[in-house]
Amino acid sequence: MRTFIQKIRQGAGVIRKIGKGVSNLPDYESYVAHIKIHHPEVAPPTEAEFFNDFLDKKYGASARRCC
Amino acid sequence: METQPSTIRKKSNPVAKALIWIAVALAGGISLSVIALQRDEHINAIWFVVASLATYAVAYRFYSRFISNKIFGLDKRRATPAERYTDGKDYVPTNKWVLYGHHFAAIAGAGPLVGPTLAAQMGYLPGTIWIVAGAVLAGCVQDFVVLIISMRRKGKSIGEIAREEIGPVGGYLALVGVFAIMIILIAVLGLVVVNALKASPWGMYTIAMTIPIALFMGIYMKFLRPGRVGEASIIGFALLIFALVSGQWVADSATLAPMFTFEGKTIAIMMIVYGFLASVLPVWLLLAPRDYLSTFLKVGVIGLLAVGIFIVMPEIKMPALTKFVDGTGPVFSGNLFPFLFITIACGAVSGFHSLISSGTTPKLIANEKHANMIGYGGMLTESFVAVMALVAATLLSPGVYFAINSPGAAIGTDVSAAASTISSWGFSVSADEINSLAQQVDEESILSRTGGAPSLAVGMAHIFSKMVGGPQLMAFWYHFAILFEAVFILTTIDAGTRVGRFMLQDLLGNIWKPIGKTDWMPAVYITSAIVVAAWGYFLVVGVTDPLGGINTLWPLFGITNQMLAAIALIVATTVIIKMGKTKYCWVTLAPLAWLMIVTFTAGWQKIFSQLPKIGFLKQAEVTKQALTAGKLPPTIPTEEAAKQIIFNNQLNAVLTGIFMLLILGVLIDALRIWGKVWFKKEELPTSEDPFKQTKISEVS
Numbered sequence A: 001m002r003t004f005i006q007k008i009r010q011g012a013g014v015i016r017k018i019g020k021g022v023s024n025l026p027d028y029e030s031y032v033a034h035i036k037i038h039h040p041e042v043a044p045p046t047e048a049e050f051f052n053d054f055l056d057k058k059y060g061a062s063a064r065r066c067c
Numbered sequence B: 001m002e003t004q005p006s007t008i009r010k011k012s013n014p015v016a017k018a019l020i021w022i023a024v025a026l027a028g029g030i031s032l033s034v035i036a037l038q039r040d041e042h043i044n045a046i047w048f049v050v051a052s053l054a055t056y057a058v059a060y061r062f063y064s065r066f067i068s069n070k071i072f073g074l075d076k077r078r079a080t081p082a083e084r085y086t087d088g089k090d091y092v093p094t095n096k097w098v099l100y101g102h103h104f105a106a107i108a109g110a111g112p113l114v115g116p117t118l119a120a121q122m123g124y125l126p127g128t129i130w131i132v133a134g135a136v137l138a139g140c141v142q143d144f145v146v147l148i149i150s151m152r153r154k155g156k157s158i159g160e161i162a163r164e165e166i167g168p169v170g171g172y173l174a175l176v177g178v179f180a181i182m183i184i185l186i187a188v189l190g191l192v193v194v195n196a197l198k199a200s201p202w203g204m205y206t207i208a209m210t211i212p213i214a215l216f217m218g219i220y221m222k223f224l225r226p227g228r229v230g231e232a233s234i235i236g237f238a239l240l241i242f243a244l245v246s247g248q249w250v251a252d253s254a255t256l257a258p259m260f261t262f263e264g265k266t267i268a269i270m271m272i273v274y275g276f277l278a279s280v281l282p283v284w285l286l287l288a289p290r291d292y293l294s295t296f297l298k299v300g301v302i303g304l305l306a307v308g309i310f311i312v313m314p315e316i317k318m319p320a321l322t323k324f325v326d327g328t329g330p331v332f333s334g335n336l337f338p339f340l341f342i343t344i345a346c347g348a349v350s351g352f353h354s355l356i357s358s359g360t361t362p363k364l365i366a367n368e369k370h371a372n373m374i375g376y377g378g379m380l381t382e383s384f385v386a387v388m389a390l391v392a393a394t395l396l397s398p399g400v401y402f403a404i405n406s407p408g409a410a411i412g413t414d415v416s417a418a419a420s421t422i423s424s425w426g427f428s429v430s431a432d433e434i435n436s437l438a439q440q441v442d443e444e445s446i447l448s449r450t451g452g453a454p455s456l457a458v459g460m461a462h463i464f465s466k467m468v469g470g471p472q473l474m475a476f477w478y479h480f481a482i483l484f485e486a487v488f489i490l491t492t493i494d495a496g497t498r499v500g501r502f503m504l505q506d507l508l509g510n511i512w513k514p515i516g517k518t519d520w521m522p523a524v525y526i527t528s529a530i531v532v533a534a535w536g537y538f539l540v541v542g543v544t545d546p547l548g549g550i551n552t553l554w555p556l557f558g559i560t561n562q563m564l565a566a567i568a569l570i571v572a573t574t575v576i577i578k579m580g581k582t583k584y585c586w587v588t589l590a591p592l593a594w595l596m597i598v599t600f601t602a603g604w605q606k607i608f609s610q611l612p613k614i615g616f617l618k619q620a621e622v623t624k625q626a627l628t629a630g631k632l633p634p635t636i637p638t639e640e641a642a643k644q645i646i647f648n649n650q651l652n653a654v655l656t657g658i659f660m661l662l663i664l665g666v667l668i669d670a671l672r673i674w675g676k677v678w679f680k681k682e683e684l685p686t687s688e689d690p691f692k693q694t695k696i697s698e699v700s
Helices: A002-022 A028-038 A047-058 B014-037 B046-072 B096-107 B111-122 B124-151 B158-165 B168-197 B201-224 B229-252 B264-280 B287-312 B336-343 B353-357 B368-394 B398-405 B415-424 B431-440 B453-467 B470-509 B521-544 B549-578 B586-608 B616-629 B639-678
Strands: none
Touching: A002 B096, A002 B229, A002 B287, A028 A047, A047 B201, B014 B046, B014 B124, B046 B124, B046 B287, B046 B368, B096 B287, B096 B353, B096 B368, B111 B124, B111 B336, B111 B368, B111 B398, B111 B453, B111 B549, B124 B158, B124 B336, B124 B353, B124 B368, B124 B549, B124 B586, B158 B168, B158 B353, B158 B549, B168 B201, B168 B264, B168 B453, B168 B470, B168 B521, B168 B549, B168 B639, B201 B229, B201 B287, B201 B470, B229 B287, B229 B470, B264 B470, B264 B521, B287 B368, B287 B453, B287 B470, B336 B549, B336 B586, B353 B368, B353 B549, B368 B453, B398 B415, B398 B431, B398 B453, B415 B431, B431 B470, B453 B470, B470 B521, B521 B549, B521 B639, B549 B586, B549 B639, B586 B616, B586 B639, B616 B639
16 A cells, blocks of 8 residues: 555656646756755755746746747 | 666667558558548548658658758767756756657647638648648758757857847847737737637636636745645646636526627727736736646647547548639638648748747757757647648538638628528538537537637537537537637737737837836836737737738738748758758758748738739728728728728738848848858858767766
């Protein structure tokens, strides 16, 4: 039973990751990991700040839209 | 995390491989000849699917590899921008399939659905050939080559690349061109939605409900559960389905239905107000949540349609060619050449994709070798969407197709009169047939619902209801399809207005600095107002145009979109020539030449044709004569309307002329560069990033 639940969790994680990728959502955890390795002196943003920055950028001056 | 067992590669057998490719090519060839030669009986849609998929497979395997190997030398050892500039945000090495999904979702819009539906008036054959051949030889090539060029330049935009590789003049002209096409695109897509929602309380209510749903999702993602897009989208989707179901209650209620029944002009004005609000409000509140909802809906419905066509295997009722190849058709005017090739723009080749291929996607590619799948393969998928749209339009009986898609000026507003007019064209249909279909989909009328969306929705409802629910659910599926089209068209309208506003601020900021400041509210309001006024004008004119606005606006959009593709191909050709690969420059030069011939012939005819149905100037002249003689035709009710028609046609003629000059300007500027390489034998530097060895050992 336990492994079954684990498997479902794992599957949900994969689906979530694909969904995020397809809609080009940035992954907060991996960004924090990146900051910690490459720029240890910088304090990483909170998840809300990170998301807001992303939205500003995505719909900002360099936004694209297709037919 | 478990580690995946490493896949053991079987030794490839060259003979078996060759046999498989010969089989694929044969399957494609046989299907194509069935499509092309079948005359007397109805042909099954599955032939279209096989013919297109086999052609795509061969083109992908051989032509895309030819381009990547011979011209660009794509190299899996060469570090991509995602690796060189990795920052965890904009530059992130991404899984090939996930990125393919993202790229496809970003390029697919309403264009490949509407164009083929309109083009079906000439029969299924010309549209199918252009969608498939145009994609593999022009559309995919453009998307793929632009993606590679941008990937080799830090993911720069096509405008920047044009400036660097051609010069400041070409670059600036390209920017103006992009802004202009944006305005026309928003107006024409807005018109498609207005025509789908007018006098339709079910549709109007459901679409109106998407706004509070988006607002709720926005607040959820901002305050309740920051950044939880997945959760918000699932809740949003559930609410959307509720809005769809409750739409029927609204439509059937005597008190509620009138509250959601509007004339076209009123809906157009609502849309203009909405566009303005979306442009000035913070994005998290309205724009972003709608965008997510629409992405999931889009990918889901397109997948569902593909499954549906495989399961239902509908028969195509439209003949291979209709008599309207001579240009006298009611849906759009003009001969097969050049007008078919601009009516189907997206789906065969779309200039808009060059903006996406040089935007987000090149910054996310993990390995150069993935570009084939993402750039070339992404466009193949879009082309397949266009094939499916063509199937959905041509499975209707031709009489019904023309009843939905012909403007009132061509068939009148009375059902029995319309039925006899259409039957006189050789497509027999009865008033009963038209009325009962309207009843089935729970709409007041399906007559003259031009723009493509309603007839596509009827076709899709046909397929979906055969899979789930039968005739009882026809109305549900019809409105589901309308919802799907309207939601992502509205997402193009609101985000497009915002993008247009930024472009305008950028362009005007060169003249007067403060107007370029994106955080100065007066500048934001002024430029947003200018942008909505620009597309709003074309939209209102299209809605009130008694001759059917789609007739005028869609060709204008098609011409501009194909011209944008020409700009992208000019830039691509310039880069290939500068790389010293002149020997292979026909890869982009051939589609470029074709697009120049098509758009310039179409543009010339739109301005100067002596047939008032086609030529803008002639139409203005004829209307002017009628006005001064006091003999206005019944389709033009007032003097005001006549004056409006005269002015609009003159304006459209001027616009078309400006577009043509714009492209000529870019081409001449580029020819200057080509000449330097070809005749003066100069070696010009390209702005390509130098080679750098990748450190990523194996990217999944």
